[in-house]
Amino acid sequence: MYLNARPPYRLAASLLALTAVLVGCGGGTEKTPSTPPPSGQISVSFVSPAETNNVHDLDAPVPLLVNVNINSNFAPNGTPVTLTLDPSSSASVAPTAPTTVNGIAAAELRSRTLGRLTARAMAMSSSYTASDELTLYIRPTPKDLGVLVPAYFSAGTKSPWVDLIYASKVSHPDVAVTAIVKPATGVDTNGIVTAADADLSTNITDFTASANHKVIAYVSTISGSGTRSVADIKAIIDSYISYYPSLNGFFLDEMGTGTSQRPFYSDIYTYIKGLAPTMEVIGNPGTFPDSSYAELATMAADVLVTFEGNAASYQNIDPQPSSTWVYSKPNSAQAMLVHSASTCTAMQEALKTAAAARTNTGWVYVTDQPVGSPWSALPSYWTKLLGTVDARNKNRTLPAC
DSSP states (O other), X not given: XXXXXXXXXXXXHHHHHHHHHHHHTTSSOOOOOOOOOOOSOEEEEEEESOGGGOEEETTOOEEEEEEEEETTEEOOTTOBOEEEEESGGGEEEXXXXXBOBTTEEEEEEEESSOEEEEEEEEEEOSSEEEEEEEEEEEEOOOOOOEEEEEEOSOOSTTSTHHHHHHIIIIIOTTSOEEEEEOOSSSBOTTSOBOSOOHHHHHHHHHHTXXXXXXXXXXXXXXXXXXXXXXXXXXXXXXXXXXXXXXXXXXXXXXXXXXTTTXXXXXXXXXXXXXXXXXXXXXXXXXXXXXXXXXXXGGOOOSEEEEEEEEHHHHTTOOOTTTTGGGGGSOGGGEEEEEEOOOSHHHHHHHHHHHHSTXXXXXXXXXXXXXXXXXXXXXXXXXXXXXXXXXXXXXXXXOXXX
């Protein structure tokens, strides 16, 4: 907020005097003069939404509350506040000039476009003007949470695949689950698939019998460093399709984050989409990459894993201020992979963080498995994880831990 001195209302006083003369002479019609602005130093500040709650959904109502004080006290009731938006065409606010009640002026904003939006509030006293501004980000209406499982464990009738299939198909069939497969056999040292794992093929068939279950294949890209060329990656992709033709897409692990590596991943992305436009491409930089990885003309993946790490660190994740491009994308374009969440309660806290508008993440996975081999087994609270996602999607009470 800031203050600017301005000249007294001498012109207004002269006009009032002239009006009185005209009325006395029959030269005008008497009108009740408007209430002059209050006198004294004035301050203006947004009190709602708070700066920590500055991400909102497209076309959803956003209550605006503006505090106005005169000489450190509430401004008189009826003090007008002027609200403006930048860009002005991206949203509407009503009323545009609310008046104060007990020092607070209230209005409602609705945005018609995605991205950054600045709201400004201005009020005047007889000697000063004051204003404040608030930066908001408008995101697409969020979709239901889905579960992205790094299924890097062996297949078979006694493997974690049994619980993966049963809980997702029987206990919580409404939750979308995508499993990342990493065959333990039939793969050479260069990542080329040379033979199908019969048990894995069976598990894939059983798992994908449900319409909202998908399986994508793991591919290490070694950070786009050139150790594996684009041609090498394409050969790995082709070999997967030869032996696992029912795959729904690919998981590009160890993805780079900088602009210099982005063309490498865009090339691979274009190749996969050329094989089948419905193929899902999930990239794992493990942090926020450059915005070009998510831009339509330079796309590197349909979904980006913007966090891979421990649960304690995840509580501090924040796309602002450097990665606000995430708010122009649906929450389904972001994923998180969190390990070392030792309790069911810690798991639910991590999911709460993911689902927050400020984080804007739609694909989730949390495990109590520790660093070192976090994806070698399902979490001990696997069914509770699915139940928590299901409850959040349906706005129901979370399952007790």
